Amino acid sequence: AQTVTQSQPEMSVQEAETVTLSCTYDTSENNYYLFWYKQPPSRQMILVIRQEAYKQQNATENRFSVNFQKAAKSFSLKISDSQLGDTAMYFCALFTSGTYKYIFGTGTRLKVLA
Amino acid sequence: GAGVSQSPSNKVTEKGKDVELRCDPISGHTALYWYRQSLGQGLEFLIYFQGNSAPDKSGLPSDRFSAERTGGSVSTLTIQRTQQEDSAVYLCASSKSSGGVNEQFFGPGTRLTVL
Numbered sequence: 001a002q003t004v005t006q007s008q009p010e011m012s013v014q015e016a017e018t019v020t021l022s023c024t025y026d027t028s029e030n031n032y033y034l035f036w037y038k039q040p041p042s043r044q045m046i047l048v049i050r051q052e053a054y055k056q057q058n059a060t061e062n063r064f065s066v067n068f069q070k071a072a073k074s075f076s077l078k079i080s081d082s083q084l085g086d087t088a089m090y091f092c093a094l095f096t097s098g099t100y101k102y103i104f105g106t107g108t109r110l111k112v113l114a
Numbered sequence: 115g116a117g118v119s120q121s122p123s124n125k126v127t128e129k130g131k132d133v134e135l136r137c138d139p140i141s142g143h144t145a146l147y148w149y150r151q152s153l154g155q156g157l158e159f160l161i162y163f164q165g166n167s168a169p170d171k172s173g174l175p176s177d178r179f180s181a182e183r184t185g186g187s188v189s190t191l192t193i194q195r196t197q198q199e200d201s202a203v204y205l206c207a208s209s210k211s212s213g214g215v216n217e218q219f220f221g222p223g224t225r226l227t228v229l
Contacts, residue, residue: 045220091156100212104156
């Protein structure tokens with residue numbers, strides 16, 4: 001069975017600081033993708049960053065980067081220079097090509113403080 | 115339209131009634147997904163369509179839930195004889211095709227409240 005675990009229900013960070021959100025996952029498949037999604041209070045889910053499991057290089061999108069540790073099945077999200085607009089729920093998700101299903105974690109509520 | 119749209123945005127119903135939730139995907143997107151988001155929970159994968167076909171319906175919580183997609187476009191999620199535990203936000207997403215390489219675009223969701 002595929003699982004995604006986010007062990008930090010809530011986090012806060014000062015504006016302009018750096019924060020890391022944790023995610024661990026479990027799958028027996030070799031072909032999979034990992035995602036971080038952001039859900040602001042408006043409820044609209046937005047893709048933040050994506051990582052293909054076969055790529056060793058960590059994905060980066062502007063202020064967002066991941067630390068993908070395949071052997072440890074860990075996929076953390078680092079947000080640099082945090083901005084007030086980063087305040088949202090962040091979900092880690094796993095897609096496996098064998099099942100064609102997305103499995104989401106329970107989310108981390110991030111609050112950026114002015 | 116520019117994005118995925120869902121209707122209604124909010125639905126309040128009485129226990130035992132049937133409800134229909136609608137999703138309009140981005141034009142040209144062949145894959146469509148339904149999720150349920152309960153308070154304090156992550157997203158629960160319900161079903162996905164590739165075209166009009168739903169290869170795997172095992173994510174639907176019970177036989178009271180059904181979904182269809184016609185013309186490779188609009189999809190409807192129907193919940194029969196609603197129960198209070200069905201109260202949640204139902205999210206729809208679409209992508210160019212199924213598969214993790216394709217980005218999912220989410221709609222704003224339908225908040226369902228069963229009294």
